[in-house]
Amino acid sequence: MSELATAENRTVVKVNVGVVVDYDRLVGRMGLSCIRMALSEFYESRSYFNTRLDLHPRDSKSDVVEAASADLIKNVQAQAIIGSITSTQANFIVDLGEKAQVPIISYSAACPSLNIRSSYFFRATENAASQVKAISSMVKAFGWKQAVPIYTNDAYGEGLIPYLTDALLEVDAHVPYRSVISNSDQVGEELRKLMTMQTRVFILHTNDSLGTRVFAEAKKIGMMGKGYVWIVTNGMTNLLSSIEPSVVRSMNGVLGIKTYVPETKGVKDFRKKWKREFKDELNVFGLWAYDAAKALAIAVEEVAKSGKFGFKRANVEGNYSTDLDTFGVSYNGQELHNALSNVAFKGLAGDFKMVKGQLRSSTYEIINIVNNSNNGLEIKGVGFWTPRNGLARNLSSPQIVSKDYSTSKNNLGPILWPGESNPQTENAPKGWEIPIKGQKLKVGVPVRGGFKEFVDVKFLPNNRTNVTGYCIDIFKAVMKALPYTVDYEFVPFVNSSHQSNGTYDDLVYQVYLKNFDAVVGDTTIRANRSLYVDFTLPYTDSGVKMIVPVKDKGNKNAWVFLKPLTWDLWMTSACFFIFIGFIVWVLEHRINEEFRGPPLHQIGTSCWFSFSTLVFAHRERVISNLTRLVISIWVFVVLILTQSYTASLTSLLTVQQLQPTVTNVSQLIKNGDNVGYLEASFVYGILKSLGFNDSQIKVYKSIQELHDAFSNYTSAHDGIAAAFDENPYIELFLRKHCSEYSMIEPTFKTDDVSRAILQVIEGTKLKDIESKWFGPEKRCPDPNTQVSSNSLGLESFWGLFLIVGVSSFFALAIHAVIFFHGQRDVITSSTPAEASTWDRICVICKVFDQKDLSSHTFKKSTTDQVLQGQGNGGVHGIVPPEVLAYTSSQPISPSSSHYSNHTEFNFVVFSSEQDQSSPEHHGNLDQAPPATALSDVQNQEARDTNSS
Structure with a gap:
């Protein structure tokens, strides 16, 4: 590494970086120019950086x-190598980088397997598999x-x-053939082979030079006409701007996958600058090279903060300049x-982040x-694809906002x-398409x-036939639904006499012949037929089923009214009627005179009250709010139960009860009955x-x-x-005679499974195996063979x-x-301590059997006795002392909901001579009496009850 002195007496470290590009290819020349422009602009705006990348170009x-x-x-x-290294060239260079721990950065190698071989290989372009x-x-x-992929x-x-094949399989599309082209001389031969095949969808994955040769040859031999589909990968579409227009015209109608680069302000400015200096059209490879150089400059500056650059020499003897x-x-x-793995910024080609x-x-x-x-030649965008949303007409569509993944062609524009x-x-x-x-x-x-x-075959003059029927319509609909056209003709399987x-076995065997x-x-799909045809x-x-006549077995006996409900529902209902009567007695007998009296009277009243709810004829007035709650719920249940009973009984008495005359095959064999088959x-x-x-076996020919x-x-x-x-055939027969016959299980299977399974399930072996492991088959009534309603069971009402x-136990x-x-x-x-x-328990029962004198119902009855002059000391309207003592313990208000109808009682009390003499006595009615007075009244009431 070399060092330079700057005007600020600051040392700038030059870091050697190798640049390997192909000078003969546009991608190489453009990449080198973009790398130089990137570093020039980058260091111009970051003059404070202590490092500078020193480029050493080499022809690749x-x-x-x-x-x-x-x-x-x-x-x-070189501390790093960057360039337009192809996938083929990268194999050796990747090994060098791994050996020397030198990062290899390629902005053009898209082979998915390169990253797996070395952790020092950085792909500054998209993975082709994406x-x-x-x-x-x-x-x-x-x-x-x-x-069919062509590569x-x-x-x-x-x-x-491999990635393309797996992706196609995920969408239920398979690859019947793989077209591999080794050189341009093989293109014509391979395309002619593809013409003889049925598939008309081709996926081209080649470089731009070979791709243009493929389309030129395809146009020449007629493979760019109607019915053909061509899809090209981004290895070629990213370079369309640099391909000769005359060559692109031969690609009319081709679909392509192209890397999307948003037209940001930075991209627009760089394109203008590029056009001012160069004549070639800028493509995405140049943008990737620009971003890769910028990322490397940032990473080198980061590493320079913590150490020096250089190599640790290998300890070997001899001079082997190319020996690893x-x-x-x-x-x-x-x-x-x-540092390269952590670099992240907004680049010209999009977000730059190595993962x-x-x-x-x-x-x-x-x-x-x-x-x-x-309009001449036009490269038109018809939609987008994103990893999260799939196909979309544009990147601002509602689908992009809703994050729904779509594979609908409606999200694409006209093609x-x-x-x-x-x-x-x-x-x-x-x-x-059928090629021949x-x-x-x-x-x-x-x-x-x-x-x-x-199937109905009619023979017409001139050896013509007219074939119609259900099966024929199904076949025609299937042929129409196929994604290709099939020409066919119906040929009747007949002899010279039109018989x-x-x-059917002979007919199926004709396919094998x-x-x-x-x-x-x-x-029918059968095991023996599947041996030689598909x-x-x-x-x-x-499957094969049995059909038998049905007869009316309507209920005409005297006890049919019991059939709507099962015995367990009858018993449960009866027990709940008694239970509700008991609950009502417990809640009412202490406060309601209608539920008091001798034991037999109380039992009869309680049962009568409960059972009369069947017809809603109960006349006894209930007083307790808890009783009202229980009775409200019980009346609702009784309403549902009676309505269901009525509906079921009506169905039993009015609807025709159709049941099969025979229920199983064993019955036919045992009775020696005749059976028929087609x-x-x-x-x-x-x-x-x-x-x-x-x-016993009879033959029939028609319905x-x-x-x-x-x-x-x-x-x-x-x-x-x-x-x-x-x-x-059974279903067709029942359509014409639906009320006279019925299908009966079991079904003798004839499904299209494997031959071994077919052989098992067509006979009785499958039934024997099922009986061995699952037990004998139960005779479950077929809902399609009985139109009457079954008896209502407890399982339908246990929730009620x-x-x-x-609710009853809650009230209790x-x-x-x-x-x-x-x-x-x-x-x-009342209970001694040693009891x-x-x-x-006996004391509690005795107390529970007494009247609840604190209840407003008994207050009213006592007052009525006073008004009528009844009871001891009640002559001339004078209130007995013990009654006055008790009643005065309760506040009396005309506005009270309990005493709103008892104003006469207040008048009688105030009209006594004693009360008139002392107005202050009015206030004493709200005061509590002595406990002994209330106790005497209760004891007297208890003695009266026992004597009665």
Whole structure:
């Protein structure tokens, strides 16, 4: 390192930096110029820096790049190497940097694997793998299912393909072929090979020189016409501004992924300055070179604060100027590595921040090359792709704000496709095409007499046919939905007499013999057929089911009214009626005369009150608010229960009860009943394996024959008792006779699984295995075969009963707390200290059975006795002393809600001669009487109750 003296007597350290560029390529020349401009502008604005980068350029021609790099490290002692190092050239240089601990900075090497090889390699450009998500998003947006990558046979081309393949697989698109081009002479041969394939979506990942040759040849042989899709990566789109316009015109309709650089003020100013000094068009590689040089200058200044620059020489003998063993190790290589990793600033190409030795993924612009006679050549932006939001029409769209990831083509602008004249988005190429013209797909169809709804073949004059039906419409819809065009023709499987030429097995086997390319019809996927042909996914439910007649088994017995509810619901309801009666008695009998009296009377009243809620005919007035709470909830439950019972009983008495005449196959075999199957169907083999004799198996050919066979069934075994057929035929039959027949389990499977599984599940083996591990099959009623309602069970109402029970116990608990709190003195005084537990319980029961004289209901009844002159000492309206003593203990107010109707009582008290003589006595009514007076009244009341 050299030192220079400045005007301020300050020492400036010159740090050697190697610059490896290809002078023959625009990227190299532009990069070197941008590096020099960057350092000039940087140090001009930061004259106080103590370091200056001293550039040592070297030409990176492929034959001398290794020697040039070794010379920079060994002889020049470069502390870092920066340049337009390609992915292929970087392999050797990366090893040199790792050995000497010298950072290698490339603004053009995009191979994803380079950072893995060395921690001293810094990619001041984008990783090529970061654009594969943008490509796969476009493939998904337009529904292309296949894509062929075209790439060069080098590190740059091969490094991207694994990432691209994985990204395409994530969007359900696969790579049927990989086109590798070693040199330009191979381009024509490879493109002609691609023309013979079905895929029409091509992803080009080459450098600009080879890419232009590919498009020139593609235009020449007709691969830039309608139906083709070309997508190019940013290795070529970033250089479009420097490619000859005549070459770009051959790329009309091409889509490209281009690195997006915001047009900031700094970028605009630098472009103006560049155009003043150079004739070439500035591209993103120049901006990356500018930012890389600036970052290196910042890092070197940071390292210079803590140490000197230089190399530690290797301890070896001899003079081996290019031997790796003779290289020294940079003193500050690790510090410079760390400083570069920490540099962060707003660069010309965007945010500059190294993450694990490379720039973070940025936004890509999706461009469309348009060449028309009106506007000439135009590179038009049709959208953007960001790692967080996916496809977007512009970077200020609502989707960007909402952070939603999108792969919708609606987020892209109109696109001009190859061979088209007007830009459009909706009618995009399908991406797939049969390359050989004039050859149609031969599709075999069955010919049969019955069930023409599936396939109906009509023979017309001049050897023409008209094929229609459900299966045919499905096939046509599928062909129309495919992302490519398929020419096909239907060929009936018939003999010279226009009759069926064999069974369905024979028809399927024709595909194996290559007489047909495909077969369409009511063809079932079976194990034996899958041995020699492949099946698509089934578009109807597969399997064989049994169909039987149904008969009305309506409820006509005298006890049908019990059926709406199950026995457990009946019992639970009855118990809750008794329980609610008990709760009402507990809460009411101390304060309500209607719930008092002899024990039998109390039991009868409580039960009558509870059960009368069924018809809402309860007339006993309840007084306690807790009782009202319980009764309100209980009445709601009773309302739901009665309404549900009424609805279920109505259904049982009015709706027709249709039930199958036969419920399982064993019943048919045991009774020796006849069964039917469709002619030429494989179901015959299933019936034989189930144990039916040939005499029991009957054949039918159409829906009408099947219906007639059921109608002719008698005890003499004429007709059939059940029919076995594939699920689609059964459903068709039930559509015409929905109220007369029913499907019965089990289903004999014929799904398209592996051959081994098919062989197992088509017979009874699967049922045996299920019975072994899961137990015998329970007979669960099929909801589709019974239109009547099942009995209502406790499981539908236990929640309501739970609410009633909890609320009842809650009210009972509150009542108990109030009782024990109010009567604790009476219970304590009435129970000796040495009394047993049973004696204490008896005392509590006796106290609980007494009237609650503090209740306003008994105050009213006592007052009524006074008004009527009843009771001892009540003559001439004189209030008995004990009554006066008790009543005066309670405040009496006309405004009280409890006594608003008892104003006459106040008048009687005040009208006595004693009260009139002393006005001051009025105030004594609010004073509490002596405790002995209240106790005497209570004792007298208790004695009256016991005597009654």
